[in-house]
Amino acid sequence: MSLGDVGVFHRFARAYDRLMYAADPETLRVGLTLAEGPVETLLDVGGGTGRASRALDVPRPVVVDAARGMLREARGHGLATVQGDAARLPVADESVDAVLVVDALHHMGDVDGVIAAAERAVRPGGVLVIREFDPTTLRGRGLVAAEHLVGFDSQFYAAEALRDRVAAGGFDASVPDRGFGYTVAGVKPS
């Protein structure tokens, strides 16, 4: 099992929070609203300092990240935090309403493992929402080059390719928001 870019994040936790895009809650909500029934317990996987959790109005967000430095920041914002691996989520079967992966999947070594772990964790009718960058756009190509330049071992997917992998993981998958940043949503069939 690869730790991916965890070490890099641990060193740069504070700077990262200042440098990265603020999570636009609207682009996440278009995915979360696809869930059947209310979204109360939400796992913010690879959630780092908890930017997405803080931007959303969800009753019970839990930030899961492998990098402890990021979680200290998240906890400082009053968020529930769990240090854990995205592909081996330490939560019970069907225990959450939603799993969110915002600007983080491209840092994770085992994408299909992450999708499978989310499928296990989400209740029937619950939703997996992934926010990613499209490497086939002009800005996307620049981002890919920049991330490799700073030492990230990032792997980016085009929107349709990621949607297909989410579908292969057992979700009803769609792309509710498109562009340089895009949202893929998968509803677990109930």
Place this chain on the structure above:
Amino acid sequence: MKENLMDIICCPLDKHDLELDVTERDDEEILAGTLTCTECGETYPIEDGIPNLLPPDMRDEAPA
């Protein structure tokens, strides 16, 4: 961590329930202690209020 987090967390290896042992508490917050899997017996630390539920093979690799 708050005690109600026990409602959802489990052992990352076999997904069985965890037993909580608290050594330091501040009001509702559990600051230090351990979580032990009721099935495989693996023990996971809670330090500075954050439970470390990384699988053991990642725990040593991860920055402290």
